[in-house]
Amino acid sequence: MAKLTREDVLKLAYLARLEIDESEIDRYQTELNEILKYVEQLQDVPVDTLSPTNQVTGLTNVTRDDCLIDYGYRPSDLLINVPAVVDNQIKVKRIL
């Protein structure tokens, strides 16, 4: 498969909402291409009619009763790590 270009690396970083320092782009480009080259050995593995495996438990449709479970937490307990809280709500930068 085609190797990642510098532009590809920057695009991937942006898709993942990451910013890469100009001085580090070359290094990431080399490392990512080495990893991709290694995993591309799978292209040669014949898999015929096999289906993909998403999970290994064999569980399907795990459900629970649709009821309130009281774990005894107060909103303030659950908001202790939030950078900005106003009236028990998470404050973020303007969206619209």
Next chain:
Amino acid sequence: MSQWPDLKTLADNVRSRKTTATELVQQSLKIIADKESYQAIISTLDDAALKRAAEIDKNIASGKTEGRLLGIPFIAKDNFLVFGGETTAASNILKGFIAPYQATAINKLEAEGAICVAKANLDAFAHGASTENSDFMVTKNPFDKSRVPGGSSGGSAAAVALEMAPFALGTDTGGSIRQPASFCGVVGYKPTYGLVSRSGVIAMASSTDVIGPLTKTVNDAALILDIMAGVDRLDSTMIERDSANYDELKAELKGARIGIVEEYMGPGLDSGVKNTINKTITACQSQGANIKPVSLPSVTYALAVYYIICPAELSSNLSRYDGQRFGYSYPKATSLEESYIKSRSIGFGREAKRRIMIGTHVLSSGYYDAYYKKAQTVRTKLINEFNETFKEVDYLLGPVAPTTAFKIGQNADDPLKMYLSDIMTVAANLTGIPAISVPGGMSNNLPVGVQLMAPQKHDRQLLALALAVEGVMK
């Protein structure tokens, strides 16, 4: 000489008031302080642990002496949410994070009287095989300070080897309990996928993550598994546990059909590691085990499968670190997007960024079929081969890793070389089967682990075999 007797004896000693929970916690905290130079521990929970110990001692004085781990201190990898201190996953982005709730595994251990005294170092977010990817420090191998303890549960493995506590908890996504156990000469157990609740443990790759114990003996690992196993409504990926206990084991090698995976014994395997495995095989044979070479051709592709599926899943799991609800938040952002980008770019380390970008690439439109779907399909092929092999043999035996503990810095600049350390452990994660690392001996003064595997849900049988192997290797 060992500081700690086995867990059962230790709990009985507390119960019969030969010692107290407070004394055990103090002893553990003292050893942690004395051996600080190994950098195995990120934080200690002195106040919370001593408070809990005092409560337990008070209960014992008033006749409440139940608990299979009564008064026993332990150490959790710092990706378990534990009350009483920070949970960082050894990452800058979670520095200062206080657990708002506690992991189910911790709750279950506490219900039996155990006391969490400290949080152990790891590769940040469990991405690594040496603890060198920790954003805070590199843990030193207890047998040679110039070498790594393995990873990602390197702090937990080193802590148990250094006797900082009688047992520790780790997580194993691609070998992160077994490989450090091998490098540090302790027992490391990876249960069947889904047997132990992961609620309150920081997610890496959700389809392969499991949690498990690091201990001095197989019996201790079995006891911890027995306490932690079982359905939890906070984790919807769980399977039913055995109704029988996991810790009532009958060690038996006679008649056990043990397969030796040929692909793990080939070139690239360190000669000292190979000798240890061969010695183990001979010892098992002399006790009546039926040894048979087996071939699982797809295990040679398991690492490539893993390094597609794992980054794909973790890139999704790490998207929640956006600087808005918890974790590092860039204070000078003028827009929401800038806040996301700056918070993540400053907060995440190099390895996390690398894996997030690989994961983003293999899941992206146009590449999804070629990478992710293909990897999942080869995963099916791998599972089929294991199922076929387990019709002929009951267990598999082989090395945990191709080498003993390597030098600090030796693989640090080459991510792919570091990934190769997982080559013999990832198959158990991709197939969901249980696996264990048992100390097998020493090579050039460094420990070598022996890996044993069994079919899914055969945890009790696997632990019984491990107990027998531990016996013959002593």
